[in-house]
Amino acid sequence: MSFGGHVNDVVNRIKQNAALKNARKRKFKGRNDYANIKYTKTEYDFPEVFDNELQK
16 A cells, blocks of 8 residues: 555645745735834823712
């Protein structure tokens, strides 16, 4: 029983997946904007409510 064909198919599939992975790395390397996100706190301008108005 020979299984060389199956092993050869697996090896070829691994090579193809590695080539796709490298192509995706080259495509997106340095072009994503996610590395330049600045985390700033959002400020809101809510109106003031005084105690006597709040009790009404």
